[in-house]
Amino acid sequence: MAVVLGKHPNNVRDIWRAIKFSGRRIGNWTQAEYQSLFDLVNKDLRMRAYEERNSKHGLVSARRV
Numbered sequence: 001m002a003v004v005l006g007k008h009p010n011n012v013r014d015i016w017r018a019i020k021f022s023g024r025r026i027g028n029w030t031q032a033e034y035q036s037l038f039d040l041v042n043k044d045l046r047m048r049a050y051e052e053r054n055s056k057h058g059l060v061s062a063r064r065v
Contacts (some may be wrong), residue, residue: 002009058059
């Protein structure tokens with residue numbers, strides 16, 4: 001990217017970060033922001049609870065019939 005633009009890679013990185021974070025809000029969180037975060041975390045946890053569990057270690061859970 002830097003070569004195409006004819007700029008130093010550090011300059012390209014710095015400008016990208018400035019653009020990327022230009023809309024970021026700084027300061028204390030509002031109640032609405034806390035509530036949004038809470039809702040998103042709970043939604044993620046509910047979705048993970050319903051996902052099919054695939055064993056990463058090759059262990060099979062025993063079911064009693």
